[in-house]
Amino acid sequence: MIPFDYQRAEDTRSAVATVTARPGAAFLGAGTNLVDHLKLGVAAPDLLVDVSHLPFDMIEPLAGGGVRIGATVRNSDLAVDPVIRQRYPMVSAALLSGASGQLRNVATTAGNLMQRTRCPYFQDVTTPCNKRRPGSGCSALEGYHRDHAILGASRHCVAVHPSDLAVALTALGAVVQVEGVKGARSIPIIDLYRLPDDAPQHDTVLEHGELITAVDLPALPMATRSTYRKVRDRASYAFALVSVAAAVDVERGTVRDVRVALGGVAHKPWRARRAEEALRGAPATDDAFRAAAEAELAGARPLRDNAFKVPMARNTIVATLRELTRREEP
């Protein structure tokens, strides 16, 4: 652990300016991931700017029917918010499937999105890792990679993104509000995260010093019938082997619209666009669900020890859609 300076942010503008001006600075939310990194030597910022108390702790309606979630809303508060539970149940379910009660009580919305992979090699500074030290190599590729990616990986990195919340937000098509020294910008969450390519050290497209201030959920009526299914080794307190966030709109046995995103399978929350396309207009049957899942997973490139994720993801997509459509048509 290396000494660092600590500042409590006065306001957004100064926080952004301070971090932007100092290459070694980092924002600190609840610290549930970053503080571990400080201890392990994974991260060595010379300045932490604490933004956990900035006034972004509201959940508010947006004009047009959406909902804005402030960046510092705690995971526990977001999970039990009546509007979220009624209109976006997959968000609540995703949050409650993650971490532990103690962690959710402090973890923030933006911090959840910005958490880093739990790849054991990323977290162990005595082993090579391109994400932690670019160019040093990927230890997981030929090593312990049961939990790793089957979609969109590169030979430089096969890590997966650990967030459950981000998977639900990706299915919903949420938009992330960002403040930087050059002003504010809106980034669809699907564009926020990167695939590893040859620069896995970058998890997202954010510039150094840019700060997430809010996440906007679109008005998406079909999300009232949505869910999040997390497949994991333990009954709680484990990262996803595979997860599925889904919402579906079925009329007279036909899928009118559908949203599917996968977790635990890629460097980013994986929006299953191919599956969605295959399903629109298709009958709401197991066969159609299976065909859609297989279309999405046709591009899967599993590693030596994680090929099980392909049938696991397929089965979980089918089971989740089956559950949602049965619920819809009693």
Add this chain to the structure above:
Amino acid sequence: MTGLIEPKSIGAPLERLEGHAKVTGTAPYAAEHLAADTAHLHPVQATVARGRITGMDTTAAEALDGVLAVLTPGNAPRLAPGDDPELAVLASDEVAYRGQIIAAAVAETTEIARQAADLVRVSYAELPHDVELRADSAGLYAPEVVNPTYPTDTTEGDPDGALAAAAVTVDRTYTTPMEHNNPMEPHATVALWARDTLTLYESTQWPHGVRDTIARLFGLATDQVRVIAPYVGGGFGSKTIHANTVLAAMGARAVPGRPVSFALTRQQMFSLVGYRTPTIQRIRLGAGADGRLTAIAHDVVEQTARLKEFAEQTAVATRSMYAAPNRRTTHRLAALDVPAPTWMRAPGECPGMFALECAMDEMAIACGLDPIEFRVRNEPEIDPETGLPFSSRNLIRCLREGADRFGWRRRDPTPGVRREDGWLLGTGVAASTFPVFRLPGSAATVRRLAGGRYRVQIDAVDIGTGAWTSLAQIAADALDVPPDAVDLRIGDSALPPGSVAGGSSGTTSWGSAIVDAARTFREKFPDPEEGDEAGGATPDNPDLERFAMHAYGAQFAAVRVHADTGEVRVPRMLGVFAAGRIINPRTARSQFIGGMTMGLSMALHEDSVMDVRFGQVANHDFAGYHIASNADVRSIDAIWIEEEDPHVNPMGSKGIGEIGIVGAAAAVANAAYHATGVRVRDLPLTPEKFLR
């Protein structure tokens, strides 16, 4: 054995005497014995699996503000040569395994110590390493004995011939992975070197053993070392003595007069304090058409460290579990460039009975018999291994009692046919066993205090087992007073010696010494007065030569496996045990269900994955190394049957610390087969093994 003491307090469900202090945070654990001037130690660990240190630059570490000392092989105190190479800390430049302690920083704060340790620059001449256990590992050898002193191999009759002639055979290989002891309280020491004496506040299962070892290594008289351990947050076999305690003492010697604290991080637990060896176990069973076993063969391949041998007695339980005229057991070791394996709750019985009890399930099915009936048919009348009668053996009563309570009789044996809400349901059973161990060397004193009270002293230690309470109950009955008239003192090497809290032997060994001291006291002082004192020791037990002594149990599990995802959950477990007289039903139940929970965790989760390239456990933290969470542990219950055994000790009790884990994983695996029709022989039972 002389007569049993009359149970008055024994058998009563006393609350833990220290329970209130523990749950209110006022019971000090080792690392909480902090003073204002306590310094902190952080180790430097080898980053190669085998080789030699060619250079170590401590300049930057020593220059750091707040650093008090940097210990290296070049400046560390020379230790007396010993018989445990693991304890030869900083004694040479050789690296025998990755994660080995090669230096340490002592500083004003934990953060500075850690930063200083990170600043030590090390270069190595690396050598090729082998850290992978395979059934055909090069250089497999037969150790002289297996832990602690059992014969390595045994043969009776002609197992190969009997297998060839058997009407029904099972020939299967089962594997268990490397598993790491992770008590809730990681290992910790606060060491103070002052006025030629060394005081260690230590998280240990054996204060006297630590005292003697440290004294010898540092060239001190035993009365110059004091080890204090009033409260210990679990041990499971890992808290005898390891390099961390030696290093803490070295740190203290470097800053005389100041306490030095060394509390392991969770990550360090995966390389410094031992683990359970992975096992590869081939089991061959032969049976006649009547379902009676004719042959049992159990051949084990497992690992040890090149640095130090530890030979887990994996097949030993098989030697006396079931009757069969032709039997063989073998143990072969691969010596690897890894940390030394060690005790982990029920070493031997735990992995061995996983394999045997799964094979018994497979054989019952092959014979077309209910697994309980199959075990009943193969119940031995005398111990097949020694030919001695059992002092008591109530396995069949446990199986029958459990079957009644669990609802076993309604069970349809067909696998893979029960389904509920997308989950496949099944039930399974397995037997448990654990020997009655007694260790020599314990002594106790009894002293009359004012007001009719008695001080009872012995260097026993409560590692979460309930020893504080159960020993007070034993002392109370031995003195024929209520338990609140006993002022028990344990957990301090300044007290009369106590044997290790291991092998489920504590109550037998320490309790026998307390009873002996109390009997001596009462004979000597029929009309006692304040200040009267007498001592006693664990007496010899001639019945050990005349009887085979074991505890038994039957474990039942209900398992559900998700048909789509393969997720495995265990909604219900029941254990029925026969372990002599139960001293304290409250703490005993806690021991049994704790063992069963650890067995559930072994069945579903625990798996230290060796990265063969780096020579270390890849998943070396609690995010990667899964232990059952609260949500995984649903309904677990443990009961016991009344068992009178006058031969084991004056309390009539058998050890219960380990039997709960024995057989639990087999019951779960057998139930998972019943649920799905998929027989998984390799632990843990992770979802991918059931995915179709």
